[in-house]
Amino acid sequence: MTVPVLTFFNNKGGVGKTSLVYHLAWMFSVLGHRVVAADLDPQANLTSAFLPEEELEVLWDQPSSAGNRTIYQCVQPLTDVGDINDPEVRQITPNLFLIPGDLGLAGFEDSLSQEWPSAIAATSPRPFRLLTAFWQVLQRAARAQSANVILADVGPNLGAINRSALIGSDHVAIPLAADLFSLQGLRNLGPTLARWRKDWQDRLARAPPQLPFSLPAGTMRPAGYIVMQHGERLSRPVQAYKKWTDRIPGVYYSDILGAPGSEQPIDSDPACLAKLKHYRSLVPMALEARKPIFHLTAADGAIGSHLYAARDAGQDFTKLALKLLSVMGLPSAPEQRPDR
Ligand SMILES: Nc1ncnc2c1ncn2[C@@H]1O[C@H](COP(=O)(O)OP(=O)(O)O)[C@@H](O)[C@H]1O
Ligand SMILES: [Mg+2]
Numbered sequence: 001m002t003v004p005v006l007t008f009f010n011n012k013g014g015v016g017k018t019s020l021v022y023h024l025a026w027m028f029s030v031l032g033h034r035v036v037a038a039d040l041d042p043q044a045n046l047t048s049a050f051l052p053e054e055e056l057e058v059l060w061d062q063p064s065s066a067g068n069r070t071i072y073q074c075v076q077p078l079t080d081v082g083d084i085n086d087p088e089v090r091q092i093t094p095n096l097f098l099i100p101g102d103l104g105l106a107g108f109e110d111s112l113s114q115e116w117p118s119a120i121a122a123t124s125p126r127p128f129r130l131l132t133a134f135w136q137v138l139q140r141a142a143r144a145q146s147a148n149v150i151l152a153d154v155g156p157n158l159g160a161i162n163r164s165a166l167i168g169s170d171h172v173a174i175p176l177a178a179d180l181f182s183l184q185g186l187r188n189l190g191p192t193l194a195r196w197r198k199d200w201q202d203r204l205a206r207a208p209p210q211l212p213f214s215l216p217a218g219t220m221r222p223a224g225y226i227v228m229q230h231g232e233r234l235s236r237p238v239q240a241y242k243k244w245t246d247r248i249p250g251v252y253y254s255d256i257l258g259a260p261g262s263e264q265p266i267d268s269d270p271a272c273l274a275k276l277k278h279y280r281s282l283v284p285m286a287l288e289a290r291k292p293i294f295h296l297t298a299a300d301g302a303i304g305s306h307l308y309a310a311r312d313a314g315q316d317f318t319k320l321a322l323k324l325l326s327v328m329g330l331p332s333a334p335e336q337r338p339d340r
Pocket of ligand 2: 017041045154155
C-alpha cells in the first residue's frame, strides 16, 4: 500500500502554492487525517512557515543534532555511492508532520537531470533509485507516522527536481491567479504534465526486473484548479479579474485535461475547487503567530472583524479540503483506528 501524494503545482510563482499546502496540511489534520507535508521547493518557504528561524538554523547548519532531516539530507547520499537516509520528520501536531526543505536541494538537480535519459535503457537500479528518491522518502515518512495522505509543495519551474516530484504525485492541484501570466503558465503546464506522464510510463515499461524497491505510478491526475482572488495588482478593476477567470475553464479543459469544448462557466465548473479570498492583514498575523489563519485568536491580534474573517477562512478551507479529499477518493474523516 502506498500513501497518496497530492502536489500543488504551477510553474508561475506567487500564486499561493505554499500558503495552500500549509493551510490544507493543517486543515486535513484538523479533520482527523494524519498528514505528511513535504517541502520539495529548494526555496524552503513551506518550512519557514512551519518553523521559526532559530530552528531552521539548527536544522540546516547542524543536521546531526537537529533530530530531524531535511529532504536533501535524506537524498544527498545518492549523489555519491550511498543509499537514501531514512527521513526523521518534524512533528508539528499529533497528526501533522513536516519533511523540512533545504536550500541545498538545488544541488540535487544535476543528478536528476543526468539520470532521466539513463533510465530509459537502464540495466542497474541506480537511475530509478535517484529519480524516485523523493517519492521513496515521502512514503517512508508516511509509513513511519501511519500517515494517510501526503501534501507536497514545489518551486515554480519545470526543472528536473519538479519532474521527479511530479512522477511521485498521484494528484496535482493547480493554484492560479486571474491574470495573463497564470493563463499562459497553464498552457505550458498541460503539455509538460502529459510529457512527463508518458516519459515516465516509457521508463516504467523498460525498468529492470526485480528492482529492490517499488516505483511510483506517476499518475499526476489533475485534481482541479484554485483561483486566488488576490493578485499583485490589487487595484485592478473587477472586469479585468472577470475577463481572466472567464477564460480559465477553457484553457484548463483543453490544455490540462485534453478535452476541449467541454468547459463550463467557472462558477459551475467542478474543476474549480475554490476561488480563494484575499485574507489581507490575517496573512501577516498568521505568519507572525506561525499558525494557520483559521486558528488565529484575539491573543494573536485577530479582534472584531478579523476574528470573523478568520472563522470564515476556516469554512473556506474546510470546504476546499473536503473537495480535495473527495477528488482523491479519501473519506472526509478517516475511521478511528483502535490500534493507535
Ligand atoms: N489567500 C491569500 N490572501 C492573502 N495573501 C495570500 C493568500 N495566499 C497567499 N498569499 C500571499 O501571497 C504571497 C505568495 O504566496 P505563496 O503561497 O508564497 O505563493 P507561491 O508558493 O505560489 O509562490 C505570499 O506573500 C503569501 O503570504
Ligand atoms: Mg512557494
